[in-house]
Amino acid sequence: xxxxxxxxxxxxxxxxxxxxxxxxxxxxxxxxxxxxxxxxxxxxxxxxxxxxxxxxxxxxxxxxxxxxxxxxxxxxxxxxxxxxxxxxxxxxxxxxxxxxxxxxxxxxxxxxxxx
Amino acid sequence: xxxxxxxxxxxxxxxxxxxxxxxxxxxxxxxxxxxxxxxxxxxxxxxxxxxxxxxxxxxxxxxxxxxxxxxxxxxxxxxxxxxxxxxxxxxxxxxxxxxxxxxxxxx
Numbered sequence: 001x002x003x004x005x006x007x008x009x010x011x012x013x014x015x016x017x018x019x020x021x022x023x024x025x026x027x028x029x030x031x032x033x034x035x036x037x038x039x040x041x042x043x044x045x046x047x048x049x050x051x052x053x054x055x056x057x058x059x060x061x062x063x064x065x066x067x068x069x070x071x072x073x074x075x076x077x078x079x080x081x082x083x084x085x086x087x088x089x090x091x092x093x094x095x096x097x098x099x100x101x102x103x104x105x106x107x108x109x110x111x112x113x114x115x
Numbered sequence: 116x117x118x119x120x121x122x123x124x125x126x127x128x129x130x131x132x133x134x135x136x137x138x139x140x141x142x143x144x145x146x147x148x149x150x151x152x153x154x155x156x157x158x159x160x161x162x163x164x165x166x167x168x169x170x171x172x173x174x175x176x177x178x179x180x181x182x183x184x185x186x187x188x189x190x191x192x193x194x195x196x197x198x199x200x201x202x203x204x205x206x207x208x209x210x211x212x213x214x215x216x217x218x219x220x221x222x
Contacts, residue, residue, distance in 0.1 A: 035211075037159075045151075045159060045202055047211040063210045064116075097158055102149065102206060103170070105158040 002026040002104045006096060009109030016088050020109060022081040022098030030054060030076040032101045036083050038094035039108075048072075048083070048096070066092075088113045117141050117205055121214030127222040134190040136201055136217045143183045144207035150179055150188045151202045159202065163188065193219070 008020040022034070033056075036048040049062035051072045060072050071084040081098050088111075095108040118141040128134050138148065146166035151159040161170050163179035166186055176191040190197055198221055203214040 037213075044216045045153075045204075045213045047204070047213065050211075061209045102204065102211070103161050103164070105160075107158050 002100060004098050004100065004104060004106030006098050006106045006109040009096065009111045011112045011114065012088055013115050014088060014090055014113055016113070017084070017086045018088065018111060020083040020085070020096055020098075020111070022083075022106060024079045024081065024098075024100065027100060029074075029079040034072075034074060034081045035099040035102055036072060036081075036096060037099060037105070038092075038096045038111075040091070040094045043094075046094075050102075051081070085111070090114060116210055117144060117208055117212055119203055119205055119212050119214040121203055121217055123217060124215060125218040125220060127220050128193050129222045130193055130195055132193045132222075134193050134197075134219060136188045136203075138181075138186045138188075138203035138214045140184045140186075140205055140207075144205045146182045147205060147207035148179075148181070148186050149204045149206065150177075151204060152197075152199045153202065154199045162201075190219075 003025045005023045012018050033050050033052050035050040038046050049072050051060045069087045073082045090113050093113045095110050097105045097108045099105045120139045122137050148166045150163040153159045162173050162177050167179045178189050180187050201217045
């Protein structure tokens with residue numbers, strides 16, 4: 001069974017940083033592109049970005065709203081995905097979900113950016 | 116960026132009804148589209164990929180169709196557990212983009 005468990009969310013001040021983690025199990029992590037999407041309170045889903053697999057040199061793509069501030073990385077040996085978020089803004093407040101190939105998603109972790 | 120226009124934004128239906136949701140892409144995306152169901156406080160669940168392929172384990176009352184710029188999700192006979200919000204997602208080009216969502220409510 002595919003399991004994805006996000007962690008690292010919490011309250012952070014505007015301009016601050018936070019690192020989210022996603023622990024994967026139940027599938028061959030290294031074979032898959034991994035995604036982050038987010039959902040602001042009461043709003044729809046927004047794709048944040050993804051990281052390709054080793055065969056594609058772990059290259060990344062990002063939404064314009066986070067490019068230059070967020071960095072996605074992965075550690076295949078630990079079956080873990082990461083989202084480093086810098087220069088956080090109030091509009092980054094959302095539940096963040098990690099996903100396997102945009103097919104399966106974790107339960108999410110809440111990030112609140114507020115002073 | 117490719118814009119995904121989803122309609123309607125909400126609908127009211129009864130158990131047993133046939134429900135149709137549409138997504139229109141601002142440019143052609145071949146069949147690079149998925150449909151997701153989301154219930155309050157829960158993660159999205161993929162129902163359909165490649166526009167018309169049913170995800171394993173998803174009931175056959177869900178179906179998808181379309182190609183190019185117009186796509187449809189159909190629920191043939193709405194069940195109580197189907198009241199939820201539905202989203203389309205295009206993955207033809209970056210950035211990936213979701214439709215705005217369709218909330219299916221009980222009539």
